[in-house]
Amino acid sequence: MSSALQIAEPPGLGYAGKNRLQPEDAAIHGWYRFVLGYPPHLVREYLHRLGANPAEDWVFDPFSGTATTPVEARLQGFSTLSADANRIAVLATRVKLAWDVDLDEVQRTLLDDVLPLACRCLHRVNLTPAPEEAQQLPLFESPLAFERSNGSAVNGFDPNALLPDKAAALIPKGFVSEKPLHRVLALKYAIDKVAGYATRDLMRLALANTIVTTAGNVGFGPEVYRLPPKRMLRACRIPMKRDTTDGVPAHP
Numbered sequence: 001m002s003s004a005l006q007i008a009e010p011p012g013l014g015y016a017g018k019n020r021l022q023p024e025d026a027a028i029h030g031w032y033r034f035v036l037g038y039p040p041h042l043v044r045e046y047l048h049r050l051g052a053n054p055a056e057d058w059v060f061d062p063f064s065g066t067a068t069t070p071v072e073a074r075l076q077g078f079s080t081l082s083a084d085a086n087r088i089a090v091l092a093t094r095v096k097l098a099w100d101v102d103l104d105e106v107q108r109t110l111l112d113d114v115l116p117l118a119c120r121c122l123h124r125v126n127l128t129p130a131p132e133e134a135q136q137l138p139l140f141e142s143p144l145a146f147e148r149s150n151g152s153a154v155n156g157f158d159p160n161a162l163l164p165d166k167a168a169a170l171i172p173k174g175f176v177s178e179k180p181l182h183r184v185l186a187l188k189y190a191i192d193k194v195a196g197y198a199t200r201d202l203m204r205l206a207l208a209n210t211i212v213t214t215a216g217n218v219g220f221g222p223e224v225y226r227l228p229p230k231r232m233l234r235a236c237r238i239p240m241k242r243d244t245t246d247g248v249p250a251h252p
């Protein structure tokens with residue numbers, strides 16, 4: 001192999017550093033990853049060491065995880081074939097390899113359809129869309145959200161039916177508190193109800209990411225472990241009024 005083809009490992013890094021996602025790869029690879037994912041520069045290096053040629057070779061990853069190998073191979077111009085035993089890994093691979101998603105459509109569906117419905121679902125089970133003390137944009141509870149949402153789908157929302165005891169028992173104790181879990185379930189319910197096929201998987205994966213990074217109390221290092229429940233930040237929300245006509249809160 002000629003030296004021109006060699007991809008140098010990131011300079012000045014020890015063993016642990018070499019296995020880390022490098023900043024220049026973060027935008028494409030970093031938004032959904034797990035600890036066992038390969039670093040993209042490793043994939044690049046092996047494709048070159050193997051002398052693989054995008055004009056005639058395919059890259060097959062039967063254990064695709066969160067898709068570093070197929071994503072990096074596609075970036076290098078290879079056709080890819082991927083599989084994994086884990087359904088979330090399959091979802092991550094499918095979403096990270098779908099590069100023609102209309103992001104305006106994703107945003108429109110989220111703001112106009114998903115959030116309003118999730119919001120109504122939570123009020124149905126007497127839960128505010130955001131923790132009382134949470135610091136966040138009032139997006140979830142905007143007046144438009146309530147006006148736009150279709151009330152008929154709300155009646156089907158039942159957190160216990162969405163997460164039967166058998167499934168709930170699989171969640172290790174303390175990994176997610178009940179309220180954030182119900183908020184996640186409301187979002188999942190709304191995504192599944194209103195998002196079209198092209199946008200649904202992307203939203204599901206983004207939600208899965210939120211469970212790990214925001215809603216849940218999960219740490220990695222490298223094993224998975226439980227973190228203490230999150231402390232609330234100072235409130236920054238618009239107060240809501242009750243609209244007595246349909247039992248759904250409305251804004252001033």
Ligand SMILES: C[S@@+](CC[C@H](N)C(=O)[O-])C[C@H]1O[C@@H](n2cnc3c(N)ncnc32)[C@H](O)[C@@H]1O
Pocket residue numbers: 036037038039061062063064065066067068069070083084085086089
């Ligand atoms: C180290 S990760 C793969 C990393 C990935 N190739 C990348 O490019 O980042 C290993 C993956 O193998 C999957 N796996 C383990 N045993 C498997 C099996 N018998 N069949 C299919 N997938 C399996 C796991 O679910 C996990 O996602």
